[in-house]
Each structure stands twice: as structure tokens, then as C-alpha cells.
Amino acid sequence: MLLSEVGYARPASVDEAVRLLAGNDGARPLAGGQTIVNVMKARAASPDVLVDLADLDDLRSIARTGDGGLELGAMATYSQVITSADVKDARPIIADVAAQIADVQVRNRGTVGGNICSNDPTNHLPPVMVAAGATKTIVGSDGEREVSADEFFLGVYMTAVGPGELLTKITLPPTGGAGDGFAAITIGADGTCIVNAAATVSGGEARVALGCVSATPVLLTVAAEDEAVREAVGGAAIDPPSDVHGSAEYRRHLAAVVAARAVADAKEGS
Ligand SMILES: Cc1cc2nc3c(=O)[nH]c(=O)nc-3n(C[C@H](O)[C@H](O)[C@H](O)COP(=O)(O)OP(=O)(O)OC[C@H]3O[C@@H](n4cnc5c(N)ncnc54)[C@H](O)[C@@H]3O)c2cc1C
Numbered sequence: 001m002l003l004s005e006v007g008y009a010r011p012a013s014v015d016e017a018v019r020l021l022a023g024n025d026g027a028r029p030l031a032g033g034q035t036i037v038n039v040m041k042a043r044a045a046s047p048d049v050l051v052d053l054a055d056l057d058d059l060r061s062i063a064r065t066g067d068g069g070l071e072l073g074a075m076a077t078y079s080q081v082i083t084s085a086d087v088k089d090a091r092p093i094i095a096d097v098a099a100q101i102a103d104v105q106v107r108n109r110g111t112v113g114g115n116i117c118s119n120d121p122t123n124h125l126p127p128v129m130v131a132a133g134a135t136k137t138i139v140g141s142d143g144e145r146e147v148s149a150d151e152f153f154l155g156v157y158m159t160a161v162g163p164g165e166l167l168t169k170i171t172l173p174p175t176g177g178a179g180d181g182f183a184a185i186t187i188g189a190d191g192t193c194i195v196n197a198a199a200t201v202s203g204g205e206a207r208v209a210l211g212c213v214s215a216t217p218v219l220l221t222v223a224a225e226d227e228a229v230r231e232a233v234g235g236a237a238i239d240p241p242s243d244v245h246g247s248a249e250y251r252r253h254l255a256a257v258v259a260a261r262a263v264a265d266a267k268e269g270s
Helices: 014-022 036-041 078-083 085-090 092-098 104-109 112-118 125-132 226-234 248-269
Strands: 007-009 027-030 049-052 062-064 070-073 135-140 143-147 153-155 166-172 179-186 193-202 205-211 218-223
Touching (some): 014 027, 014 049, 014 135, 062 085, 070 112, 078 092, 078 104, 092 125, 092 179, 112 166, 125 179, 179 248, 193 248, 205 226, 205 248
Parallel strands (some): 007 049
Antiparallel strands (some): 062 070, 135 166, 179 193, 205 218
């Protein structure tokens, strides 16, 4: 299906982008376009203006922080992340998971910021960011603010990035000896997740974030032991959907399986 008519702006700075977004209720940021353009083609959204972030090179940077953490610009693509030595050194899980997303075309265009701002519950990166405790930096006309990992995801396709605002970067803390893990059951080899889980394990304790089973990633903090993890997921207030790929009950079962696998994966790396 062809796109409806839409305005297009290509700002040269973050300030200009925020001005354009704040000045028009119907304006939306355009990052890699891998979600928003398809959503527009399906007529599920019809922004008046797309504010293309392609020229904002500052938002593409990937760098270590002074304390050994990692800063990802919102416009860093999956392909950039996969090949980054800084990501490999500081938080290799981000590269490992980015490499599992769809196909090479999507990985060349899709961005870390777009992935978490769209907050499709089946996306790969939201649970990883929650488990790892990533902080998000958001810029608007009133200045810059930081939002914690647990407060960023608000609902299906909804995040703490409000109208007229822009996510500029994601900051992952230093691991401090913690290990990260991820596991998913997907529809086919490179397909969408049916259920996924990310875990960060430190000192015998696991932060486990479950994806695809609720509107936002569900965070559990639990002893990093197989039985304890399965039990915690079994007792968690999750509300998985039922569809052609699996019933709610089957997804609930898979959630415990992938959570235990993610924790085992994280323990290997800690
Ligand atoms: C065939 C196909 C298969 C896919 N499979 C998967 C998959 O298995 N797993 C997965 O995780 N993803 C998958 N995706 C989605 C893909 O990862 C997208 O790239 C991602 O969801 C959105 O990133 P984007 O850079 O393309 O963002 P866009 O599509 O440009 O934007 C997405 C949304 O985020 C907003 N936005 C983008 N950047 C910012 C910003 N900096 N600040 C504020 N708002 C912003 C936009 O306004 C828009 O609402 C798939 C996509 C395709 C086409």
C-alpha cells in the first residue's frame, strides 16, 4: 500500500529537531523507518510531518563512559552496534541481541532508539535495557531529563518520550562483574519473538526482564537459580496474549523456560 501524503523535515541539529516536533502536534521523529513507515503504510498512524533524524550525527555515536559504562546514541543502527569494539568490551549482550533482529536490511537501517521508542512488546531490545538498568536521556523544549530503565516503558507503543520530545541516548552502567544473558523463542530463525527474556546476574541475584507477555517488559528480581527463576515467573502477574502462534498458557510456560535460559546465559558471562 502506498503512503498517504506526509510532510518531511530534515533538521541539522537536535535543537532544530525538538523545535520542529514541539511546533506541530502531528510531527513524529523518523529514525530507521523500519516500523513507522510500515505502520503508516498500514494506515495505523498518519503523522502530518516526519522529522528525519538522519543528519544528527551526534545521535549516532557509541562511546564508553568514564566509569566503564556504555553510551549508545539513539540513532546508532543495529549494524553499528554489532561491529562496535566499545559495545563488545562494555556490554556485548547488546551486540549479540542486535544480531538476532530480523535480517541484514533491517539491521542496517533500524536504530536502538527506534527499537525502544516503538516499544512493540515483541521487540528484542526493551527487555535487555530493563534487565541491564539502562538510563534514557530525553530532550524537549524544557531541556534534558533522565529516565530510569524501569520507568521508560509505559504501554504498548508508549514510552516516557512525550510529544515534542526526542530520545537522544541510552546509558548502560558498568557491569561491575555482572553477566548479561538473553533467550527467545521466535517465529522461524530470524522472526519476531513469541516470548523473550533478558537477565543480568550479579552476586547470586538476577534481574530478569520478560518480553512479549505484557504491554511492557516485566521485571523480576530473584535468586539466580533455575528453580527459583521458574517459580518466580510462574507466580508473576503476567498477561500473555493468545494468538495463532501460541496460547496464553503456552506463552506462560515459555516465559519460565526462556527466563531460566537467560539466567544460565548470564551466569556463564559473569
Ligand atoms: C521485516 C521486519 C522484521 C522485524 N523484526 C524485528 C524483530 O524481530 N525484533 C525487533 O526488535 N524488531 C524487529 N523489527 C523492527 C525493527 O527493529 C525496527 O527497526 C525498530 O522497531 C524501529 O527502529 P527504527 O530505527 O526503524 O525506528 P522508526 O521506525 O523510524 O521509528 C519507530 C518509532 O519510534 C519513534 N522514534 C524513533 N527514534 C526516536 C527518537 N530518537 N526519539 C523519539 N522517538 C523516536 C518514531 O517516531 C516511531 O514512532 C522488524 C522490522 C521489519 C521491517
